Amino acid sequence: MAKGSTRGAGSLRGSWLVSGVVTCACLMAALALSGRGSKAYTAYSLAVHKTKAIPAFARKYGLPCSACHTAWPELNAFGQAFRDRGYQLGNDRDSPIWQNPSYIPVTFRMTPNLHRESATKQAVDAVPGDGTSGLVSKTITQSGFDLSGMDLWTAGTLYKNISFVLLPSSDNTGAFHFEAAFVRFDNLFSNRWVNFKVGKFELDNLISEKRFLFLSGNGGAYQGYHFLPAGDVNDFGLGDNQIGAELSGHSENSYTRYGIALLSSTDGEVNLPTNQGYDAFLTLSHAVDVGSLGVERLGAYAYLGRRPTYFQTSVGTPIPGTGTGNKPFYRIGLAGDFFFGDFELLPFVMHASDDAYLATGTAANVALPPGARDARWNSGFVEAHYYVNPQLVFTGRWETVRMSQQADPTLPSDLGNIDAYSGGIRWYPIMFSRAGLSWHTEVSAVRTRGSAFSATDNVWTTSLFSGLDFDF
């Protein structure tokens, strides 16, 4: 009896273990196999790292990655406060004068990887090479070893309360652009509520797409941050770095934060390619300490922008920078960051609207198509992280985008709707104050309503990704 009981208990534990493993395996397999048999060519390139972690700071202050990051590159409360103070710890040793002269605040980040991308219902020639053979629907798949883009971070303090960031970033062919470049002045008038920065920077999104824990072609971006309805010519993405100036402030522990930004209407592009319009972005968040659960934060945001609908022309060719006929759009919503011990939940909701002219790609000096109206949609996601320890984290995310009003009333109401699922594991085999290495494995699948053949088709795109994400 006793032996039986013992065996029973062991079996019970074993069955729980087996059950857990099988459940996880099934879940992962289901996500992976959702694109099974696909053969699609996809445009996913992992071109540019969207994430930020700066071991240059870890080296400067001798802190482990985990001091500022729940799991790098995502910031924790301490890292957020450090960033809000203008990359200063506030111990009167932040100025460069206190650093060893050989110290250079430079960080490199890249991710050699193996990945597989797949997309269903792609339009391909019935006979390869014969453009007259007609288009047929096929699933296209590609896979192999690859590189990510590279980030070359420099960031630090120029003087007490004056900091900078310069981030030349390349795609995986080595073509560089400036992902971020700004100077920041902190504690103006000796007041932590008055900080100012000018340049190109990430919007003060409560849930940062630049610092999140997903890297795959499908999972490596928040759908809602970049979604645009079919036919919409707006170029705005909430996850895109913008050029402008930001006034921000925070409480001593950064539990309360605000940001007001005035931005060029260029979606972060240099050379003023559109016009002289300006956008505004407002954020406000507050966190509360709820004891053993952790620090819980809730915030609201609003982006109010305009985009030109046509350009002055010369011999029929648009003249860059002469955009006019501006039409408005907005994105508003709420975001949260809730901890339940080692479990973190990140909910996000957004309501979005693009003016009918933008949504239908119509110049403001001509008549709208009959019945055209503003495009409106709602999006949201819930992201979950479980931190086994500072060196191992499990991630999962569910996203949705739902059209609530098509600009063209003849279109199906659900055209463009998206459901996306991502899950992954990041393991940091080493974690010192000098560098970081993570083995990142992720699976992601996106279902989009509408294909080249039918507005009622569901197109599945999937990513399988495993890479060594290093940061030095």
Add this chain to the structure above:
Amino acid sequence: MRLHTRLVALVSGLGVLLGTAGVTVGSAQETRIGGVTGHAAAGKKVYRRYCILCHGPDGDGNGENAQWIDPKPRDFTLGVFKCRSTPTGTLPTDEDLFNAMSRGFVTTNMPPWLPLSRQNRADVVAYIKSFSPKWKTTKAGTPITIPQEPALTIESIRHGRELYQKMECWKCHGAKGHGDGPSAATLTDNRDLPIRPYDFSTGSRFMCGVTNRDLYKIFMTGLDGTPMPSFADDIKPAEGWDLVHFLRTLQPLDTPELAMWRAWLATHAGELKPIGPAGPGQ
């Protein structure tokens, strides 16, 4: 047979239970800070995330980064702490450790950990106390009594200046509080590591706080483990406030003390004798 196996199971179960309880009792160091109870076991996890690279896995201040840091990280195994509300030579209260961690140490690598939840900080305090056996055998000291701060007067500042001379503060901190007194270069801490006196002219905060009460506490309790002694037996409690008022005039801040001192100096500067080996300071 059946009874026997049940008995074995029961005894085994009790053994496991007792064993577990034993482990729990052995490691269950707790702190009470305000309404928060800190637990050493939970604190270990937080410590490993935030503190280990400087203070080391054993709390002896020999973490991976210790070799690069000046001043060196605190060695918790010694059970000696600078910032206390308790008399010199005694252990600090849990609140002292909690406040020190929240505040950080100016002009060192120790940042303010205020953004961490109160629970996290309380847990770490409990864990830090597990590094030294002192905490098992000795109780924390009783916080000193800090009298009400008297109104600021020019006499108080001047008397504070006299005390600065008389107590030979200038020998380490220098005549102008720049940390460049004649003894400054020779100072070492309790681990025989070089240590610099506080430079009043550059720091915006004191080592153990920002308020006048914090400054009062520093020279009435001393900074244990450093050459900064306690003056509790050498000056009267009221005189402590005079010293506070004078030291405030050495800081690069717009303090009421500095404003009053400058106004007085405008007409009385000639009456002062320089601080240093020759002068009485007044």
